[in-house]
Amino acid sequence: MKFHYVYMIRSQASPERYYVGMSDDLEGRLKSHNSGLCKYTAKFIPWYIETAVAFKSKEKAVAFEKYLKSHSGRAFTEKHF
Numbered sequence: 001m002k003f004h005y006v007y008m009i010r011s012q013a014s015p016e017r018y019y020v021g022m023s024d025d026l027e028g029r030l031k032s033h034n035s036g037l038c039k040y041t042a043k044f045i046p047w048y049i050e051t052a053v054a055f056k057s058k059e060k061a062v063a064f065e066k067y068l069k070s071h072s073g074r075a076f077t078e079k080h081f
Contacts, residue, residue, distance in 0.1 A: 003054040004061035004066065009033060011044035018050065020077065022065040025055055026052055051081045 005026045011017040019041050023029035030049055037041040055061040067073040 001056065004058045005029075005052050006038055006061050006065045007052040008050045008068070009041070010048040010050040010079060011041075012046045014044050017044045018077070018081075020048070020065060020068045022061055027079060037056065 001057055002024060004022060004024055006016055006020070006022050006039060007026060007029070008020050009030065019033070021029065026049070030047065032038060033041045033047045036045060036046050051066065055064065
């Protein structure tokens with residue numbers, strides 16, 4: 001079964017920095033962030049997975065990622081993760 005992951009990664013170098021994203025390949029995506037290929041995360045490598053939520057529905061994963069990137073979603077993330 002294929003899952004769609006919404007994840008939050010945290011910088012080991014700057015623990016106050018985090019990034020929220022979505023991927024079908026969680027480990028591969030983390031490797032991509034840690035290789036410096038992602039311009040938004042390259043300055044704060046290395047990263048580790050803080051939280052990941054798996055969805056069967058891509059639409060629900062997209063909606064959850066969008067929520068976490070909203071103002072109220074960022075507040076939720078900082079409070080709970």
